[in-house]
Amino acid sequence: MSSKDITSFFRFESVGKKIADLETPTPVIDIDVVDRNLKRWQARCDKLGIANRPHIKTHKLVPLAKYQLALGAKGITVQKLGEAEVMADAGIRDMLLTFNVVGEHKLKRLADLAKRSDISVVADNEALLEGLGRAGVAAGRDIAVLVECDTGAKRNGVQSPEAAAALAKAIERTKGLSYGGLMTYAAPGQRRETEAFLVAARERAAEAGLATKVISTGGSPDMWKDEGLAVPTEYRAGTYIYFDxxxxxxxxxxxxxxxxxxxxxxxxxxxxxxxxxxxxxxxxxxxxxxxxxxxxxxxxxxxxxxxxxxxxxxxxxxxxxxxxxxxxxxxxxxxxVCPVTNLFNRVVFVRGDEVLGAVKVDARGLVQ
Amino acid sequence: MSSKDITSFFRFESVGKKIADLETPTPVIDIDVVDRNLKRWQARCDKLGIANRPHIKTHKLVPLAKYQLALGAKGITVQKLGEAEVMADAGIRDMLLTFNVVGEHKLKRLADLAKRSDISVVADNEALLEGLGRAGVAAGRDIAVLVECDTGAKRNGVQSPEAAAALAKAIERTKGLSYGGLMTYAAPGQRRETEAFLVAARERAAEAGLATKVISTGGSPDMWKDEGLAVPTEYRAGTYIYFDxxxxxxxxxxxxxxxxxxxxxxxxxxxxxxxxxxxxxxxxxxxxxxxxxxxxxxxxxxxxxxxxxxxxxxxxxxxxxxxxxxxxxxxxxxxxVCPVTNLFNRVVFVRGDEVLGAVKVDARGLVQ
Structure with missing residues (x-):
């Protein structure tokens, strides 16, 4: 837990002292509510013994990412390379990029990031591995790749525990990569199905001789529900910082x-x-x-x-x-709330009716 | 009609030569299609004898606003002070701001704009006039105010021709303001009702001794329909530049x-x-x-x-x-398409499969 006050993480630009001084429309963020939301969730993760890896796509702000880490988060989650670059520039090292990296420009950016941070990534198909491997070789270290599993959300992800284990093996035998574990977004209300998938995938991987050290799950909607939380080792929540x-x-x-x-x-x-x-x-x-x-x-x-x-x-x-x-x-x-902060160059922090000031939204509008 | 090629209005940043060189996601804009869309619409306005006042909210780009003017547009339409400021900085003078200006910060910005451009504004209620009048007085000239009429779109606007005339009179007697005419957004398919409203409002204003020199209508969906276009003196279309x-x-x-x-x-x-x-x-x-x-x-x-x-x-x-x-x-x-360009710091122009380059979206993410 940080002994430093949340406001000490910020350098505010002056935009007046009272709400009535502000130009509209503008997001106004109550810093005490943010503080309470962050501390409450960190305390729950600590109690559960699960690593907290907040998703910064919601706030896209360096000071809030640093405060989340100061409160006890293990690392952060980012959804695009642009976000990772901004956070790496600010000195944050432990990042998980939960997005398949495809394309030569992006692989080069990933290699650059891997040189100056401990970034790990995800993959859900073999077609990605050759490029990711080259990025790892270029960075001079193995990049940890988590296997993304579609445990019911019908987004990205391998479709079966067997496919997860097969991809884990393919990762492990690719130069420049190491198998980093399993990753999923559990659709709201589907923790039980998710747990069954993850346990089976871990077993299939173990049968192939691979230890699954990290099992990463996420999502704010079901964050307070205990069901299905015995298996994951870390939790990615984003919206919980502001709620909506x-x-x-x-x-x-x-x-x-x-x-x-x-x-x-x-x-x-x-x-x-x-x-x-x-x-x-x-x-x-x-x-x-x-x-x-x-x-x-x-x-x-x-x-x-x-x-x-x-x-x-x-x-x-x-x-x-x-x-x-x-x-x-x-x-x-x-x-x-997540896409709202993405629309503004600046957001304003307040404490009740007192305006603390504005800050630039560090990681918005950047190339993917 | 401009004799200069559309590309000569741009200074592109290099982002590679081919589509395959681009990082994704990115808007790609075919410049020849833009050129054709703009010329076709300008030719129609010329034929109808209606002033073209394109709405730049769609593209938010200085070079395209200047090209629209070079092709024959009378002036531009803007939806927020931030857009007006960017366009005024680029030397554009004839602007209509189709948004009620409310609040002391904004009134000061309007006064500053009125000093260096021929900006006109809209109003749909008397509560706005005192502030707008102060802005005009501060600028040292009367600001033209068009009466916004709700002719069926159920957005902003006075609710009857009588209310339009009453507001026109109130504008005309306010120091720092002059009655600039009538403005509406005709809901798609409602040109007939809109025409009846506008004609009646013009008559009521005439009975009060006020000449209605400008009648401004808008909207891309019905742009090719002739119905109801005998009355308006100018047309505001935005989306027609890119379509969607x-x-x-x-x-x-x-x-x-x-x-x-x-x-x-x-x-x-x-x-x-x-x-x-x-x-x-x-x-x-x-x-x-x-x-x-x-x-x-x-x-x-x-x-x-x-x-x-x-x-x-x-x-x-x-x-x-x-x-x-x-x-x-x-x-x-x-x-x-309009809110899409608002999400990106840069857009890329192409000609078929050849990449011309990127430009900054000049007027996005600004304070209202």
Whole structure:
């Protein structure tokens, strides 16, 4: 556990002292809520004896990655080389890139990263191994490759435990690579099926003489559920740092745990049913994640953004007793927080109504 | 009409010579298709005798805005102050900001812009006028304010022709402001209702002694339809520069007119039905616009991106005879092109299979 306060990890740019000083739309992030979310999850990982490897795709911020490590995270997870490069530049060494690296440019970048960090990667098919092996040879060290398993999420991943073991063997015999273990994203509610797959894959690998030291699972939705957590050795969660409406509506968190909200201004009130705000799809994204609307304003009885254009949100105020007026500020809890930070060059940190300052979103908009 | 070639407006950064040299995901924009789209629309505006005021929110690029002006556009449309500032920095003077300006920071920025450009703005309620008037006074000139009318799109806008005329009068009597005309976004298929509203509003304004010199309408979906175009004096279209899947499926354009496609790499082939590509919601957005899927790969029989995660697209290859392999490049026509360019720091221009180079997306990610 870090003895240093979370704010000491930041160098804020001044953008005024109060919420009312801010230009909108802007993400505002309550630093105390972030702190609480991070500490609570680290404490749970410590109790479970599982390594915490937070996914930084959600925040893309160097200071928060460093704070996660200071609190006890074993390393970080990144989803693209651009994110890994930014984090390596900041001195972070232990990274897992959970994305198949394909293409000559990217293999060269991976080799460069492998020289200056302990980056490990994933693979789910043999076609990747020749290139990854060359990157390892170029870096002068074996790159650990985890076998990505499709344990039910129907994303990437080998389709059976037998295929996982076969790929592990192929990795192990490729110059420049070493078998790093198993990796999956367990679809929400599918921990039991996932566990069965992982245990079988580990057994098949053992039969082939390969020890599976790391079993990496992930996902914020089921983070508090104990089922199926006896097998994984590490956990990748991303959204838990900020949480969002989708996780509040699932019951993974409360709305009070939602650290990031988008501050917007009411810019038009065409009717008594509709307020137009200056946050649209270029601020909130169009991610629905099964929800109705594109975000809610908690302070207005969860009034919904029922539609967006690119720079406008359409707020349903038909059931709001005290109608917002032009110029009023509102805070929107977005459906899905991860792509929201990706839309802004800067985000603002606050402590309640006090503005601490803005920081650049270090790892956004970079080439994959 | 410009005698200068479109490429002469650009200073490209080198990113290789061939498509296969590019890192993915990246938007690739065929410059000849852009050129054809722009010239075709300008010719139509010239023929109709309507001023062309293209909306630069789609491309956010200084060179393309300048080329649109060189081809004959009267001025440009911008959707936020940040876009206006970038264009003013590049020397563009005639701009219409189709967004209510609210808040002290923004009013100061508007005043600064009004000093160095001929920016005009919109308003749809009286609460805006005091601030806008102060900006005009600070700039030392009257800022023209167009009355935004809700003629059926149910976005911003006054709700009746009478309210439009009343607001026009209020604008005209506010120090620092002048009545600039009427502005609307005609919802697709609602040109007739829009025309009736605009004619009535113009009459009500005339009865109050106010001449309506500018009537500004917009929208790419109905751009080729003649109905209701006798009344507007200018047209704001944005998407027509690149077009996209939503407009191809509506019949506004063909897929050959879609100038911007997202180049992606197949990074995984978990099954014979599914190819995973390296373009997800952080590249394609989640905009559906009533369509199925998040984009199509034209070369694979319009194979659909049936799902996305943040950095992955899930391509349905079940009906594709020659299955794509890991490492293959694919070009995706996105559903909605405007928010796609907003996600990338750079876009790449091509001419067929020849890469011309990359340019920075000048006006993305800026404070509203």
């Amino acid at each position: 409406r989708s996780l509040a509506e699932r019951g993974t968190c409360t709305y009070e745990d939602c650290a990031l909200n988008v501050l917007a201004t009411v810019v038009s009130r065409p009717t008594d049913q509709r307020a137009m705000i200056d946050a649209g799809s270029k601020s909130l994204t169009s991610d629905l994640l099964g929800l109705q609307g594109y975000g809610v304003v908690h302070a207005l009885g969860k009034a919904q953004i029922y539609a967006t254009s690119e720079e406008h949100g359409f707020l349903d105020i038909s059931n709001v007793a005290e109608k917002p007026r032009v110029g009023d500020l509102v805070r929107i809890t977005p459906n899905h | 899947r939503s407009l191809a499926e509506r019949g506004t354009c063909t897929y050959e007119d879609c100038a911007l496609n997202v180049l992606a790499t197949v990074v995984s082939r978990p099954t014979d039905q599914r190819a995973m590509i390296d373009a997800g919601s952080k590249s394609l957005t989640s905009d559906l616009l009533g369509l199925q899927g998040y984009g199509v790969v034209h070369a694979l029989g319009k194979a659909q991106i049936y799902a996305t995660s943040e950095e992955h697209g899930f391509l349905d290859i079940s009906n594709v005879a020659e299955k794509p392999r890991v490492g293959d490049l694919v070009r995706i026509t996105p559903n909605h």
